[in-house]
Amino acid sequence: MTRPLRLAFMGTPDFSVPTLAALLKAGHNVVAVYSQPPRPAGRGKKLRPSPVQAFAEKHDIPVFTPLSLKQPAEQQAFADLNLDCAVVVAYGLILPQAILDAPKHGCLNVHASLLPRWRGAAPIHRAIMAGDKETGVDIMQMEAGLDTGPVLLEKKITIQPGDTTGILHERLADLGAKAIIPALDGWTNGSITARPQAEEGIIYAHKIDKAEAHIDWGKSAEVIRNQIHGLSPFPGAWTTMGGERLKIHKAEVVETSTEAPPGTIIDTPLTIQTGAGALRLISLQRAGKGAMDAEEFLRGFPLEKGAVFD
Numbered sequence: 001m002t003r004p005l006r007l008a009f010m011g012t013p014d015f016s017v018p019t020l021a022a023l024l025k026a027g028h029n030v031v032a033v034y035s036q037p038p039r040p041a042g043r044g045k046k047l048r049p050s051p052v053q054a055f056a057e058k059h060d061i062p063v064f065t066p067l068s069l070k071q072p073a074e075q076q077a078f079a080d081l082n083l084d085c086a087v088v089v090a091y092g093l094i095l096p097q098a099i100l101d102a103p104k105h106g107c108l109n110v111h112a113s114l115l116p117r118w119r120g121a122a123p124i125h126r127a128i129m130a131g132d133k134e135t136g137v138d139i140m141q142m143e144a145g146l147d148t149g150p151v152l153l154e155k156k157i158t159i160q161p162g163d164t165t166g167i168l169h170e171r172l173a174d175l176g177a178k179a180i181i182p183a184l185d186g187w188t189n190g191s192i193t194a195r196p197q198a199e200e201g202i203i204y205a206h207k208i209d210k211a212e213a214h215i216d217w218g219k220s221a222e223v224i225r226n227q228i229h230g231l232s233p234f235p236g237a238w239t240t241m242g243g244e245r246l247k248i249h250k251a252e253v254v255e256t257s258t259e260a261p262p263g264t265i266i267d268t269p270l271t272i273q274t275g276a277g278a279l280r281l282i283s284l285q286r287a288g289k290g291a292m293d294a295e296e297f298l299r300g301f302p303l304e305k306g307a308v309f310d
Contacts, residue, residue, distance in 0.1 A: 005084040005188060008103070009061075010034040012050045015169060016089035018177035019110055020055060023087060026181050030061055032081055036092045037065040069099050078102050084188060087180060088142060100142055105188050107142040110176040112169075114138060114154060116197045118205040119147035124165050124172060126205040129230030131222065134158050135168070137176040139183035141194050146204075150194035153183035161225075164232040164250060208235065215239045217263035217309060221253045221277030236285065239263075240310040241303065249291050250283040263309040269294040270303065 005028045009020050012035050023030055033056035041048035049057070056063050066074050075098040083103035088095070089110040100107050113123035115138045127135045136156035143149040155175050159168065186192030213235050215224055228237040228248050236247035256278040258266045264273045270281040285291040286301060 004029050005184065006031055006082065008032045008034060008078070008081055008083050008086040009052075009056075009089075010086060010091040010093075010095075010107075011052045011089040012036040012092050013090050014051045015112070015173045015176075016052050016091075017055050018173045019087065019089045019180050020052060022177040022181055023184075024059060028184075030056075031083070033061050033063045034091065034093075035063060035065055037067060066093075069093055070096055075099060075102070085184065087184070089176065095142065097144055100144070108152065108180070108184065108187065109140045109142045109147070109149070110180055111138045111140055111147055112172045112176065113205065114156065115140065115147060115151060116199075116202040118203055120205040121207045123205040124168050125208055125230045126203075127230075128159060128163065128165055128168065129226050131226050132159055135172070137172055137179055139176075139179055141187075148197065150196050152187050152192050152194050153179055155179045161252070162229075162250070164229040166233045210235050213237050215248070215309075217272065218275040221274040221279045224274055224279055225251050225253055232283075233291075241301075241307065243310070245287055246301075247285040247291075248281055248283070249285060251279045251281050254278050254280050261308060265303055265305050265307045265309075268305060269298055272309065 007023060007028050007030050009023065009030050011020065033052060035050045035053040038047040038049045040046065053063050053065065069075065075096065078099055079102040085103045085105040086107040088107055095107060113127060114136050118126050134156055136154060138151045139153040140147065140151050141149045157171060157175060183192065208231065213231050215227065215237050228251050231237045232249040236249060238245050238247045240246065254271060256266060258273060260266050260273040262273055262275050265271065266273045266278060272279045272281065281294050283291050283293055284297045
C-alpha cells in the first residue's frame, strides 16, 4: 500500500462485509460507512441494522443510512468528507453523478461477475442458472450506467458442479476482498489503467422472480440442477409431492438407462428421472422445517421407488 487513503464504504448485505474488513486491515482510513436503513426482521419485526452497519458500529465508524442520495444536502455532506475514493459493494441505492464525482479518485465497485456478462442485480444466481463454467469479480470504476464502467482489475474462479449460490456467494465475497486492495492502490497511484468493457457479450442479471423457482421435471437433469443450485438457499427451487411443496437445495446429475416419466423416483435415496438423465437429490426442505439430507428427509417423509413428483 502506497499510503493510507481517506475512504467511504457503501454496502449493505453480508457479501459486502469482507471487503470493508479488508480495507480496515490494510490500514486505510474509512471515515464513513453508508448502508441501507435498518429493516423490520424476525417475529417481533424489530428494526435490524444491515450486516455492514453492524460491523461498522463495532469498529466505531460513523454510519449513515439515507433513504436517497438525490437531495442536495446529502450530496454536500458526502462531498464534505473530502474523500480520496469511495468503495461500493452491493449498496442498493443509485449513486447520482454528484456522488460519483465527489471523491478525488471517484467510486470503485466490487461486482460479482466477469463484465459485461451479468450486469445488474443477481449475477451469482444467473451465472449458475445459465450453466456458466467460470465467474469472478471485477473492480470497476463507477459511472451513471448500470455496471457499465471501465474495469480496473479482474479475478476469475471456476464454478464447480456442486456450487450453489450460497457457496459461490462466500467464495466471491472473499475474492472481492482480496482484489480491492491492489486495485485501489494501483488506481490511486496511477499504476493501473481502467479498460473499457467489451461491447459484445452484454447480458443483464435481472432480479430473481419467484415464478422461476418451480421445477419442470421434463427439462434435462443438468438444467434442473443448475436451477436448483442457482436458487439455493433463496428463494429455493421447489416441486410438490402429494400436494405438499418441497424445496430442493442441492442435487447431482447421475447416469441412468431407466425409461420412466419425468419426475419419477427411479432409485433410492431419491434419484429422479428427468427429461434427459437423472438427478440425485442431496438436500431438501419441507415447509416449516430446516434443510436436511435425503436420508434424514425420508425418515420423516417416506417416498418409495415409482412415486412421481406432481
